[in-house]
Amino acid sequence: MRFIINHDLLAQSRAILFRRDKLYWVVGGAGSGKTTICRALSARFNIPVYDMDARIYGAYHGRFTLERHPVSKAWSTAQDGLAWLLGMSWDVFDSFNQAALPEYLDLLAQDLAATKSNASVLIDGGICNPALIAQVIATRQIVCLAIPEQSSHGIWNETDERNSMKEIVHQLTEPEEAWRKFLEFDERITYTILKECQENSISVCSRGKVDSVDEFAERVANVLGIRQSCE
Secondary structure: OOOOOOHHHHHHHHHHHOOOOOEEEEEEOOOOOHHHHHHHHHHHHOOOEEEHHHHHOOHHHHOOOOOOOHHHHHHHOOOOHHHHHHOOOHHHHHHHHHHHHHHHHHHHHHHHHOOOOOOOEEEEOOOOOHHHHOOOOOHHHEEEEEOOOOOHHHHOOOOHHHHHHHHHHOOOOOHHHHHHHHHHHHHHHHHHHHHHHHHOOOEEEEOOOOOOHHHHHHHHHHHHOOOHHHO
């Protein structure tokens, strides 16, 4: 089984999103600092943050329709969405992520269509395939965050909030195998994000061990071309 990308939906989203030159998207693997940097940029430049993960795992669920969002609908109505995903091979899981993304973009475009086209918006994560994002907005409006030599095992054990994911996974059948697979998928997602950014000329910002949040946020702002005029 493989999931199919809806290119018509992608084109419809592009028609709305591509003309928004103050739409900025911060991508990266788990633990790369996306939310922290988005909050810092939001506070400094007075830009609202659109938390993509919160919507994908929250508000979007009530908006998925079988007609426009069949891939996401299948996931959201599964008896156990996490078990459903972890039951896939990597190739199938990767095709799911790619096919679900145009469906997320459709809902994002609906939300932004109701706002002023020149309004600044900062999107926090939520995607595994920046190559598809590069088809709907300019690559200069996308930045990938990275922390070199950071492992998925370390990331998902570094805070109580992230460690709670292990507890959720361990409630599944064959918990040790499910956790191993979760970490494997997480590693592959990070690799895929970085690889697609490099292949599509999307800037990657690596955070050094001594970089403060403000210093890193300044570098990200420079890459995206965010200026104080965004206020």
